Amino acid sequence: MNIQLSILGAAAALISSFFLLRRRKISRLPYPPGPMITDMPVFDSWVHYRNWTKQYGSLIYIRNRNILIINDLQVADDLLERRARIYSDRESTPILRMSKIENINWAIQCYGDKWRKNRRFFQQIYRRATIDRFHPTQYKEVQLFLRRLFTTPSDFMEHTTALSQRNIYTAVYGLDIEANHYIARKTAKTLEEISKMLLPGAFPLLAHLPWLQFLPSWFPGCGFKHFAKQVGESLDEIWSLPFDLAVDNLKYGKGSSLIADLAISLEHKGEELHELKSMGLMSALAGADTTGASISSFILAMILHPDVQAKGQAEIDQVVGTDRLPTFQDRKSLPYVESIYREVMRLYPPLPLCVSHASIEDDVYRDCFIPKGCIVIPNIWAMNRDPERYPDPNAFRPERFYELPKGPFTGIDDISAFGFGRRICPGRHMADNTVWLTFASVLATFNLGKARDEAGSEIEVSGEFTNAFFCHPKPYKCSIVPRFPSAKELILAARDA
Numbered sequence: 311m312n313i314q315l316s317i318l319g320a321a322a323a324l325i326s327s328f329f330l331l332r333r334r335k336i337s338r339l340p341y342p343p344g345p346m347i348t349d350m351p352v353f354d355s356w357v358h359y360r361n362w363t364k365q366y367g368s369l370i371y372i373r374n375r376n377i378l379i380i381n382d383l384q385v386a387d388d389l390l391e392r393r394a395r396i397y398s399d400r401e402s403t404p405i406l407r408m409s410k411i412e413n414i415n416w417a418i419q420c421y422g423d424k425w426r427k428n429r430r431f432f433q434q435i436y437r438r439a440t441i442d443r444f445h446p447t448q449y450k451e452v453q454l455f456l457r458r459l460f461t462t463p464s465d466f467m468e469h470t471t472a473l474s475q476r477n478i479y480t481a482v483y484g485l486d487i488e489a490n491h492y493i494a495r496k497t498a499k500t501l502e503e504i505s506k507m508l509l510p511g512a513f514p515l516l517a518h519l520p521w522l523q524f525l526p527s528w529f530p531g532c533g534f535k536h537f538a539k540q541v542g543e544s545l546d547e548i549w550s551l552p553f554d555l556a557v558d559n560l561k562y563g564k565g566s567s568l569i570a571d572l573a574i575s576l577e578h579k580g581e582e583l584h585e586l587k588s589m590g591l592m593s594a595l596a597g598a599d600t601t602g603a604s605i606s607s608f609i610l611a612m613i614l615h616p617d618v619q620a621k622g623q624a625e626i627d628q629v630v631g632t633d634r635l636p637t638f639q640d641r642k643s644l645p646y647v648e649s650i651y652r653e654v655m656r657l658y659p660p661l662p663l664c665v666s667h668a669s670i671e672d673d674v675y676r677d678c679f680i681p682k683g684c685i686v687i688p689n690i691w692a693m694n695r696d697p698e699r700y701p702d703p704n705a706f707r708p709e710r711f712y713e714l715p716k717g718p719f720t721g722i723d724d725i726s727a728f729g730f731g732r733r734i735c736p737g738r739h740m741a742d743n744t745v746w747l748t749f750a751s752v753l754a755t756f757n758l759g760k761a762r763d764e765a766g767s768e769i770e771v772s773g774e775f776t777n778a779f780f781c782h783p784k785p786y787k788c789s790i791v792p793r794f795p796s797a798k799e800l801i802l803a804a805r806d807a
């Protein structure tokens with residue numbers, strides 16, 4: 311017995327000295343090049359990060375903040391996909407810990423069993439094989455969107471927000487929730503606040519003086535404590551409120567829903583019930599703004615590129631005709647529309663800096679040392695504008711996908727707007743369907759153009775985007791008119807479809 315113990319002890323000592331020696335050896339390697347930054351840029355940071363490439367290359371390490379910025383798709387693929395075991399963690403900052411939102415918002419949960427269970431549960435609902443279950447909701451909501459565009463075209467931005475929110479509330483909770491509903495407003499506000507917490511440079515004082523978190527909230531400079539607490543309470547509320555409504559509706563015979571049906575079947579399983587509620591929360595939180603941003607960017611792109619719009623419309627007229635709306639079955643026959651979709655997602659990724667990943671182990675890449683605990687920022691915006699991969703990268707040119715030898719219908723994971731590796735967006739099949747169907751249906755029925763002022767002159771569109779965590783067009787004006795007389799009938803007839 312004693313001999314066995316000594317052998318085990320010797321083996322353990324050998325293994326730990328091996329790892330110690332290895333760490334010493336690899337930590338002598340240089341870090342990837344990069345600047346020393348006191349305050350990280352908060353606005354247009356993806357542009358700043360891309361501009362650093364000229365000086366430091368596409369892999370940039372900020373040593374005093376332990377932040378790695380990836381500006382290149384190949385590097386993202388090498389690290390976040392192929393070494394996903396190392397790079398699938400999230401950073402747990404003091405502000406996030408204070409808000410206690412990690413417990414139910416698993417998009418920011420650390421890589422571990424809890425996150426794994428939540429994600430597995432979520433994926434069962436949104437996996438590709440069963441994603442068609444959402445088609446009826448998607449048709450219904452897109453048709454409602456068309457009718458609203460027809461009735462009050464100048465409110466198109468509100469209609470876009472409503473479409474992306476309603477799609478989730480109807481599909482998951484069976485609730486008829488408009489954008490001005492308390493739940494929708496609270497969710498949008500909470501998301502805005504959480505995204506503030508996720509910005510690398512957003513709480514500079516706390517980043518420099520982390521011990522401030524232990525002082526009371528009335529102490530000068532500690533207002534962030536109150537903010538964090540209030541975000542935690544808001545999140546709790548939107549975690550429960552729509553869920554309770556959906557369950558009550560089922561109990562009192564007012565209608566069933568995906569989430570309520572599952573809740574009944576999981577009634578006595580506490581942990582799974584928790585995951586179910588988080589599934590609903592995460593759908594609303596992660597799914598609405600991102601989808602809305604893509605649709606808004608599409609409308610803007612069509613105004614600015616009437617030639618592209620006309621080509622998309624011509625393809626639909628030829629393949630679908632003018633007496634019905636496009637369906638998912640038409641998708642594979644509409645390569646130019648697909649190319650428009652891919653180009654919108656390339657140029658205007660709603661989350662230009664993805665959601666930061668973090669590493670759980672020391673690593674060596676291209677002869678450089680990347681330390682454990684490193685925050686990894688995938689700069690999707692820069693990757694999608696890489697001139698080697700996309701010549702003339704700032705031009706909106708769907709032909710770059712249309713003219714590919716294999717055509718535009720490559721896998722959904724080729725759209726790098728959805729992130730990477732084990733953290734890749736698990737709602738992407740749902741998002742892909744909603745966004746595509748909206749683009750195709752709008753092209754089929756409306757002409758989008760610049761609005762005109764009272765004197766009849768075109769109102770210029772700035773083409774500006776928000777520049778913090780989310781990237782979506784700033785408010786702009788637009789003219790939306792049915793393409794031909796029978797388009798009006800098509801839009802209104804869809805009510806009974």
Ligand code: HEM
Pocket residue numbers: 416417418429432436592593594596597598600601604659660661664665666667727728729730731732733734735736737738740741742745
């Ligand atoms: C156009 C629409 C969408 C875009 C561009 C988008 C993009 C993203 C991105 C970039 C991430 C981070 C991935 C990473 O860390 O590597 C993400 C995560 C996530 N998305 Fe989406 N998303 C969209 C729609 C949706 C929808 C509709 C849902 C739900 C139905 C959803 C649910 C989630 C969840 C739960 C996560 C967290 C995943 C995790 O941390 O493991 N997203 N999304």
